[in-house]
Amino acid sequence: MRPFSTIPTDVKQNIRYILTDIDDTLTDEGRLRAEAYVALEQLRERGYIVIPITGRPAGWCDQIARMWPVDGVVGENGAFYFRYDDTSKKMIRRYATAHNLRAENKIKLAELGKLVLEQVPGCAISADQAYREADIAIDFCEDVPALPTNDVHKIKDLCTEAGATAKISSIHVNAWFGEYNKLGMSTCIFKEEFGVELEAIRDQVIYAGDSPNDAPMFGYFPNSVGVANVLEFEDTIEHKPTWITEKRGGAGFAQIARELLNCK
Known part of the structure; x- marks a missing residue:
C-alpha cells in the first residue's frame, strides 16, 4: 500500500x-x-x-x-x-433477486440469526435490521461491546455453514442467500x-x-x-x-x- x-x-x-x-x-x-x-x-x-x-x-x-x-x-x-x-x-x-425470493430468504435469515445468537454470546441482531430487505446483519461492535476476533469469525462460519454468503465489515457480519x-x-x-x-x-x-x-x-x-x-x-x-x-x-x-x- x-x-x-x-x-x-x-x-x-x-x-x-x-x-x-x-x-x-x-x-x-x-x-x-x-x-x-x-x-x-x-x-x-x-x-x-x-x-x-x-x-x-x-x-x-x-x-x-x-x-x-x-x-x-x-x-x-x-x-x-x-x-x-x-x-x-x-x-x-x-x-x-425477485421479491418472492427475498421474502423466502427473510424467513431463513431469521432462523439463522437465532442460531448465531445462541452460539455466540454477546453479539446481537443489528439495530438497523428492521430496514433491511435482503440480508441479516449481526452486530459485533457497533451497539454492543466489541467481541474477540475469534467470535467474529465464528459468526461468519456459522452463516456459511448454513449456506449463506457472509462478509465481515468493521462493525457487522452481513449474511445473505444468493450469489x-x-x-x-x-x-x-x-x-x-x-x-x-x-x-x-x-x-x-x-x-x-x-x-x-x-x-x-x-x-x-x-x-x-x-x-x-x-x-x-x-x-x-x-x-x-x-x-x-x-x-x-x-x-x-x-x-x-x-x-x-x-x-x-
Whole structure:
C-alpha cells in the first residue's frame, strides 16, 4: 500500500468515478462529519460520478439516494441499487433477486440469526435490521461491546455453514442467500444507469474502503484506496488497496477528494 499523497498526477486526472464504502470510510465512530459530506458534495459539483457502496440497509439507502449529494447507492452488499431521478421525482430500485425470493430468504435469515445468537454470546441482531430487505446483519461492535476476533469469525462460519454468503465489515457480519455481491451490482448500475461497462473504465474509478468486506473491490480496481484504519486488518485482508490515506475514516476520504480536486 502506497501513500495516496504520492499518486501520480496523470492517474488523478484520469479519475471520473468515486465509489466508496460508508462505515468507517466516510464516517468516524458512527458519525458522518461535515468534512466527509462536503467532500462528497464538492466531488459531485465538479462532475465526478459518486456512488456509495455499502452494507447498510434499504431504508437507509432510500434516504441516501434521495438526500445525499450522490448519483446512486449500492446497498446490502450488492442486493440492490437505488437511484433518485430528480427530473421525474421517482426512485429507481433495481434488485438482484425477485421479491418472492427475498421474502423466502427473510424467513431463513431469521432462523439463522437465532442460531448465531445462541452460539455466540454477546453479539446481537443489528439495530438497523428492521430496514433491511435482503440480508441479516449481526452486530459485533457497533451497539454492543466489541467481541474477540475469534467470535467474529465464528459468526461468519456459522452463516456459511448454513449456506449463506457472509462478509465481515468493521462493525457487522452481513449474511445473505444468493450469489450477488458489491462488484456485481456496481457493474449493473454502471451499465444500466450510465451506459458504460465497468470493466472498460475501471482505471477511471477510485474505490475507497476500510475493511475485509472491501477486499474484492480493492482487488478489482487498480486505483483502490484504503483509509488509514484499513491497517487494522492488514494481516487478514485478502486483497489490499493500492493506495492508503494518511488519516482515518472521513478525514481520509476528504484527503482523497482534495487530491483529486486540486489537480482538476
